[in-house]
Amino acid sequence: MYRLNSGFTLFLSLLVEAIPFLMFGVLVSGLLLLFVDERRLLQILPKHPLLAALAGSCFGFLFPVCECGNVPVARRLIMQGASAPVAVGFLLAAPTINPVVIWATWTAFRDQPEIVVFRVIFSLTIATVVAWVFSAQADLKPFLQPAVALAMPKPLVIPPPSQPPLLQTGTFFLDQPGQPLQIDPVTLQATTMPACPLPDAPKITAWARFRMLLDNSVQELRELGGVLVLGSLMAALIQVAVPRDIILDLGQGPVTSVVAMMTLSGVISICSTVDSFFALSFASTFTSGALLAFLVFGPMFDLKNLGLLLTVFKGRAVFYLFVLISQLAFLLTLFMNFWLS
Template structure:
């Protein structure tokens, strides 16, 4: 009984601490995306693979999306003609390299500021490396889903596509709903052709934009909140239910702790805005490197985002993406475990 009540206290405390950050992330990114033109931003992006990847990784600062919002934005960036390196850098880094996430990480790890710094540095490096690799490809299209390339081809052929029924790329699981009209109707297979439509966000009246913000925020909160609850429940069960000796044995191994945390990150799919609180509950028993592995790997690849990433890339590309990011995370965190104390 005692154990049950401490489990409930723990579970509730994770939620109460995380929900303000989730709210902030949802509202802030919704607002920025409804009021900032990403078109103009793309025009500024460098074409060079490395610089593009670095820039792409950094623009997360302007678009505080978590890993559910980054996929549709990355996809839209690609469609609007952003270099592959930029889109890839953004895809991988945006969930971590943004003010809300950094603040939340700082809140959780005030005592270990090195975790906050290393999280940012590692995420940025890995995203830039992978972005550069993909940016090196002369032609990115073999890696992309046919539905996407078809659209990109038609864009090349006819620079002025008919401004037909505007449908929406940005669906639930995005942090925003920046596209016009009857939102949330397109399925993944039917790609809209709005790349050359004058910036739709700016042409919307304020009241409509606010209403879209509301509608979108509610959707986001519902979905991310649901996952947050499941994630917190898992963290609680592991903390309270599994004997301490097992956790400590697993958590103190230099290699086993990293692998365990990466696996956990991939399964739990907790939103990057609040994942630091989840990681915090393991801070006393797991190595710092493994906490970092969780915080770096989770936002890039997890069950939830793989489904979303498959709407952009073919299976093979997603597999490479998974393999390279997993290896880089593992090696970097192992290095930290072995050399930094």
């Protein structure tokens, strides 16, 4: 009975501490959604792939959204013509590199400031590197879901074939004798899809916008709050039900602890605004590298976010993202465990 009550106390304390931050994140992202036009921002971004990747990664400072809000914003950015490195950098970094999340992490880990610093550095590094890799793909369209590809502004330019048409694979129409017309499956799929309505800034009154903000906040709070409750429940249960010896064995191994925390972060799908409070309940039993793995990997890739990513990218691109992110996160946090702590 005592264990149950102390588990319940832990559960409530996580929620009471985390809900204000969640509300703050939800309100700010709602305000931006309704009152800021990101198209103007896109025009002033650098063109160089690495700089663009870095700029995209820092975009989160302007759009403090957690991982539930960043995919819709990234989708809008792509539709409005953001380059691949900008969009991917934003997608990966925005949930972590933003003032609300840094503040929440600082609140949770005041005693271990290195966790806050390395969370920012590692997230920024991974996001920039992966975005840079994606910049090799000049035209993102083959990676995108047809509806998103269609909504992109620039017309698709098919590069002139470098080899005779007979040696190429694909679908062709026999247009002129000797000059078959190649059909790009992406373009074809995109043109046959019904156009996705673009969320253009509507001309509405301030009062209507306020009502939309309210409704949007209620819906987001309900969804994210629900996941937060389930996540806190899981954290409390692990603390109360799993014997300390087992947790310590798992949590003190430099490799096992990182793998365990990365898996946990992928499954639990807790919002990045409040995941530091969740990690805090493991602070005394897990290595710093493992805590960082949870804080760095979770916001970039988890079960909840997988569904969202698949609304923008095709499975292949999502798989590339997963492989790149998980390897980088694993190596960086392992480095932390072996050399920095």
